[in-house]
Amino acid sequence: MSVVTVQLGQCGNQVGQELFDIICSDAQEGQRKTYSVASCERFFHQTAHGDLVARALLIDMEPKVINRSMSMAAKSGRWSYGESSHFSQKQGSGNNWANGYCVHGPRHRDAVEELVRREVERCDRLAGLIAMMSVAGGTGSGVGTYVTQCLRDIYPSSFILNHLTWPYGTGEVIVQNYNSVLTLAHLYQLSDAILVHENDTVHRICSQLLNIKHISFSDVNRVIAHQLGSILQPALTADSHGAYSRNPLGELVSALACHPEYKLLSMCTIPQMASSSIAYSTFSWPGLLKHLRQMLISNTKMEEGIDWQVRPPAESGRSRSLAGGSFNTSLANLLILRGKDVYSAETGGIDDPALYTSWLSSKEAFSLWKSPVPFNKYEKSATLVSNSQALLRPLDDMVGKAWNMFASRAYIHQYIKFGISEEDFLDSFTSLEQVISSYSQLC
Template sequence: MSVVTVQLGQCGNQVAHELLDVVWSDAQKKPSRAASCERFFHHNTHGELVARAVLIDMEPKVINQSLSRAAKCGRWRYGEDSHFSQKQGSGNNWANGYCVHGPRHRDVVEELVRREVERCDRLAGLLAMMSVAGGTGSGVGAYVTQCLRDIYPTSFILNHLTWPYRTGEVIVQNYNSVLTLAHLYQLSDAILVHENDTAHRICSQLLNIKHISFSDVNKVIAHQLGSVLQPALTADSHGVYSRNPLGELVSALACHPEYKLLSMCTIPQMPSSSIAYSTFSWPGLLKHLRQMLISNSKMEEGIDWQVRPPAGSGRSTSLTGSSFNTSLANLLILRGKDVYSAETGGFEDPALYTSWLSSKEAFSLWKSPVSFNKYEKSATLVSNSQALLSPLNDMVGKAWNMFASRAYIHQYMKYGISEEDFLDSFTSLEQVISSYRQLC
């Protein structure tokens, strides 16, 4: 089954390009190369590998760069009729993207997606990739997701969101983020979030990159995404590699419509030059990954080993003040040598999960004996937990403070967004925050 990526805005197009490159590169060493590539590529009449992707931006620069990079690499390319851009962007204004550019170009975007969907023998789902800070990725992205839900009501739609730096990229990024998340929560089957701050720290502290570029950050995100979306063996696949990565991901993790926020972490992550001199064991990797989960540590460095699951009722807190991260559901993906010997019982502990869902239902495991992206052994955890509660609460709080003083509201109202629309979005996300806080 095939996945169609819908790449929206500057960030969405850049991250998606890196993801497709990771998928292609990793597939070359696999015995399941054909099945792996089939998910994201098809062959045209000339035998060339073409991405199952639609590129959308209101400015042409990033799309032109993506098309050029893909053509020059000689490994794969984008389709000639798979992209759409304009000469004028959305001005970092969600309302401009959602109320103006989205409706204005709806027909052409829907046609581009329809063509890609019809090239699939069987559609696994749609992967919409976007940021939440700017205007096109967030505003046009939310509008396009709404259109996709109307056209493909029974298909899986997974939105991948790049969360902005907390220190700020755009003055109104918190407004844009609130409006985006509130709308997507009604439309998407699941929302997978990557935080720029976390990816930046991985580049600096784990990969030892001195001068970090957006490309470096995007590659970290793409590596983690690729580790999930490559074929794997699931509990009920009977030795056959999984066919529908989006459907199985959503089924495993988003079992309740009030809980759709997914986070992820991957180990190990290190410079390519260090991999040959490093050895990994499954007990060591899984011990670190489990502690990263319960202490809400996003990478191996700085794990709080004092956090423990609560013995009785209430939340556990360490001496350093970190509180226990309760999970609704977790998906563990193991890839590499001796994968069938890995003991994963630590992730089946009922103490990790909410009391109203059994650990057997809450925990899912995928495995593949084939290594991923040069690592002999690697483990990825996709979690529906309280991990995103702090950044979400922080973002909503900052947006509310701006709204209380009516800062920049007129910039949204002139495109058709009212104060009531803002209030509805705040209400929606405050309910999400409340729901995740009550996980116990």
């Protein structure tokens, strides 16, 4: 089954190009033919000459980033984007969600839907769609939300995963919190699951783990793409009976997003290090999984700075709130192990019932995928995708900042002139406050 990726805005297109580059390189270096074939079928279609073309659409209101992404793909010599798989205009959305959602989205709906339809029809069987976007700007967030709404209307029974890049807390755009609130509130009604990467976290990985001195957006996007690839590449599931998973999005959603009130997914991957250090490093499965478990329960996104003092609470102390306790309660977790001796690896205690909410058994809440093929040059690697309280704090902070701006009516007129009313803002705040409440009470 095949996955169609919709790359939206500057961030979505840059991350998407890095992702396909990693996936293609990893598939072609795979030690097993079945792995390579499964990966290529999932993410590429082949021309009559055998060239790999990404199952992807590139959408932006300005052509610069799309042109660069297509050029970078062609220069790789391994894969390319389709010649007619992109859509752009001459003018962007001005970092305004309302401009993207109310103006650019509806104006170009027919053209974008036709691009999607053509790409979907190239698939023998559609596993689902991934919409990749930022939440800070105007095109990625506004047009991205509108396009997701169109995808839901056209393909009501298909799985839709939204991958969101969360802005730096110090601010990239003055109205980024407005854009983020409107995006998340709408996507919560449309998407099956929302996978989030925080720029602040990825930036720290680049600095502290990869030892990059002058960090560029390309460096950040490459880390995000590496983590995404570690999820999306073929793996063996408990029910696959020795064959690589046929429906990656369906199995991801069913493993992690079992309740419509809980759709926010975070992730962490270990090890992550500078490529020059990989050849001189060795890892054991018990060591990797011990670190990964503690990263989960202490809500640490990278190996450095793990709080080893955090422990699962006693049964009598399971009730927690946003303000109390440092233990990160999980609703569901998906552990993905790749590489040498993978079948000998135990779960590292990530299936411990104490880590999960009391109303779902750990047998239902924990899923394990494995592949003996090393990923992206790492002999052993482990990825954890978690539906937990990990995003509770950044979500609450973002909503709080947006509410403070809204209370003083800052920049509201910029949204009203494009068709978003104050009532739309209030509905979005109400929706996300309910999400915050639900995750706060997860116990």
